[in-house]
Amino acid sequence: MIVIADGGSTKTNWCxxxxxxxxxxxxxxxxxxxxxxxxxxxxxxxxxxPDHLETEKLTEVYYYGAGCSTDAKRKIVADAMQVTFPNAKIFIGHDLLASCRALLGDEPGFAAILGTGTNSCLYDGKDISLNIDSLGYFLGDEGSGCYIGKRILSDYMKGYMPKGLRESFYDNYALTNEDIFDNIYNKPLPNRFCASFSKFLYDYKDNYEDYAFSTVDFAFSAFFENLVTHYPNYKDYKLNCVGSVGYSFRDILSVVADRYEMGIGKIIRSPIDDLVNYHIESASK
Structure with missing residues (x-):
């Protein structure tokens, strides 16, 4: 038995x-x-x-994860997987490679992740050929759920959010400024905390179209301006994208991509189905 996993900063999808x-x-x-x-x-x-998962019977584990970009970081995950699946051969790869394989298969192209965090690359059909580091949620991650969430929190705390939306925000979360500061500076996983509020914006986007559009447009424009446009000949590629944020706001993403003269390719919420098919097809070759 084998298991394939796509791990983001918030959720891991397994098959x-x-x-x-x-x-x-x-x-x-x-x-x-x-x-x-x-x-x-x-x-x-x-x-x-799951309780029914017989971990000792697994023979291969293919885990693609956010943050698994260096040997040291991959080892953190690999050691955990080896303890959990003691008889399996363990492969740890970057979630960006998973996205490439799910979106493009064996074809070259441009692939991006727009989820809790952001990443992007050029793919040669086998491996990532060029990656511009998004620098994480402190210094970058433009276009991500965390980036959008930080803008929402800032607008809420400063009183810039539309009045009715601000009231709905408080009704949903009952957060004071002190609570928000505590979650960001003192508690673990502040990136996940910030990213969670992108869903709030999605849930209320039909009632506050102007605010939702301007907030997400700003984030996606920053993604293009600071990352996408720095890839050589980026206009020659289509934008292929994995992630809940890119998928949920794909209408706005298409508008921004068109503004930067880049066509839209495949946009999916999660790569797990296509990634599993990639491994099945590769095993049969």
Whole structure:
């Protein structure tokens, strides 16, 4: 039996392929090694994995994760996976490679992630050929849920948010400025905290179209201005994108892409289905 996983900073999507070739999907929380230790991942998997999953029977684990971009960070996750799946051969790859394989298969092109965080690259059909670092939520991650969430929180705290939307925000979360500061500066996973508010904007976007459009347009424009336009001949590629933010706001993403003269390709919420198909097809070649 093999298992394939796509891990973001917030959620990990898993697919088990059993001896009969049946696909079984399940989820756990996300494990970004910049924020999660080996011990934390092991403990979380003990709780989060399905009770029926016979971990000792797995022979191969393909885990693609946010933050798994260096040997040191991959080792944090690999050690946790080896403890959890003791008899399996473990492969740890970057979530950006998973997105490339899901979006493009064996074809070259441009791929991006717009979820809790942001990433992007040029893909040569096998490997990532060029990646401009998005620098994480402190210094970059333009276009991400965290980037949008920080703008929402700032507008809420400063009183710039439309009155009715601000009242709805308080009704939903009952957060004071002090609560927000505490979550950002003192509690773990501040990127996930900030990113969670992009869903609030999506839920209310039909009632506050101007505010929602301007907020997301600003984020996606920053994504293009600071990342996409710095790839050589970027206009020659289509924008292929994975992630809940890119998918949920794909209408605005299309408007911004058109402004920067880049066509839209494949936009999907999660790569797991296409990624599993990629591995099945690769195994049959």
């Amino acid at each position: 088990l392929i059993n001896e009969a070739g049946r696909k079984i999907l399940f989820n756990t929380e996300g494990y970004n090694p910049y924020f999660s230790s080996t011990a934390y991942i092991i403990d979380s998997l003990k709780i989060g994995l």
